[in-house]
Amino acid sequence: MLRILADRLLQSLLVLFALSFLIYAMIGLMPGDPIDVMVAADPDITPADAARMKAAFGLDRPILERYAAWLVAALQGDLGFSRLYSQPVVDVVLPRLGATAVLLGVSLTLSLLIAIPIGVLAAARPHSGLDYGVNLFCFAGVSAPPFWLALLAIILFSVTLGWLPASGQAPADAGILTQIRHAILPVGVLTLSSVGGYIRFMRGAMLETMRRDYIRTARAKGADMRRVLFNHALRNALLPLITIVALSFGTLFSGALITETMFSWLGMGKTIYDAILGNDFNLALVGLLLASAMTLAGNILADICYAGLDPRVDYGKGDRA
């Protein structure tokens, strides 16, 4: 187990390392560079000055050399300075990471609290009216563009009814109720657009489990349906759900980027988007890497949960199924 964990960690670090170079190179291909941005803002800088500064900061050197310099500095804890916020990147990123974690955490918890019982109910009566209704809802959920759902939610709850605020977190000193009011729309939209996938998966996993011999045995012995569903089937069907949840962290983060942008929620997603559009190269780079690291960490965490929950998983021996 420890060995596998170390192996997975190493692999994730490798992915991050490869990504850091790819993202660095991609950001280098974005329009302009930091000096161009300065020149655009300050008419007193002459082209000769600009060239001198580019040389001074090493912007005229080949990409590999620049990346190596960035990597060395980053590993020593110097992640650079954010242009948009005039603060060290770390100071910009940390509070926003928290805001995104709250958004993702609450939404994911809510999704699972909805998806598990609904999936079980739909699987208990396959091809019933309820099952078809749930199926339709799932298809609708995954097919609706999340930014449109956000717009509709704003139109309905903020513009027409005036019930809920359309933008951003409440100030930190506001009461808990205000905080919750501000979070309802972003969390709701993110949940609505991701819950369908989980329900469909849960239903499939339950149907799969219900065909197993031990379920037939339990039913033959006269255990009532509820007991079979929740005690025997659900426990086994939950295991594959963990993998799906882990694999969905990336998609979930993409969803968070959209909801954060729509509702001006100051999290990582919005920060990355603003940084890319605002030529804040350092911030964009670190933001993207952190977001990737978050999803990779989520994957590892899911692996640990999986091993912890399923006594059949023995990471010491051979292949996993």
Place this chain on the structure above:
Amino acid sequence: MAAASGVILVLLSLLALAAPLAEAQLGVSGDAADLFNRLAPPGGAHLLGTDEVGRDVFVRLLYGGQVSLAVGLSTAVLTGLIGAVIGLIAGYFGGAIDTVLMRITDAIISLPLLPLLIVLAAIDLTKLGLSAEAAASSEAGMIRIVAIIALVGWTTVARLVRAETLSLRRRDFVRAARAQGSTPLRIIAVHILPNVSGPLVVATTLSVGNVILFESVLSFLGLGIQPPTPTWGAMLTNAQEVIWDTPALALWPGLMIFVTVIAFNFLGDGLQDALDPQARE
């Protein structure tokens, strides 16, 4: 559901292609601004009213449909191609090749793709050696979107094709072909590919919906296909600015995306049931 979806998609495509006809018939314009007629309510020649600079919303929806369908279909075909090649290679050859390819696939699946797509969409094509003119053309914008979505979108197809190929590889007809001395290329092309075509078509159909969602979100964020080409995503961006005055403008483009995507998803789901009754849960 699947049949109805197919009909809807055919109708949508025909309508989208008929955009110039509708424009001429109704005597309205989808790209000429008419500032005396901004945000007009539906009625008369403007079936769905006009937008914030007086362009006809209905006609723009049809033109947007051309873009979404073209991008969706061509990207899906490209993802299908890339995914099939990678899945076939990984599944057939196995071993280290398989391990490396699948690790890359897993890594891509677990990444937050939208932020990465945003960076890719923001890349300055002139830095890649394109002339400023070529980089700014609407064809380049279209090709860029297709290319970047395909670049990250092939993973689902690849995993599926690989799994199928793995099980086919051990089947007798493949072993017989190998014993006869067929080259791997021939075995893959003649014996394996026809047998994975079912799941391949299903996965490709299902990915059209996702591609259209990605395209619309990129366009919505201002990083997709650039104006003046109308896209559903960009129409929503504009609608967002006048959301307090004319919320109805935010309804139609989103509804078009929604209907198109859900139709492709139902179609893919139906194809799956039809082509592989075993896989039906």
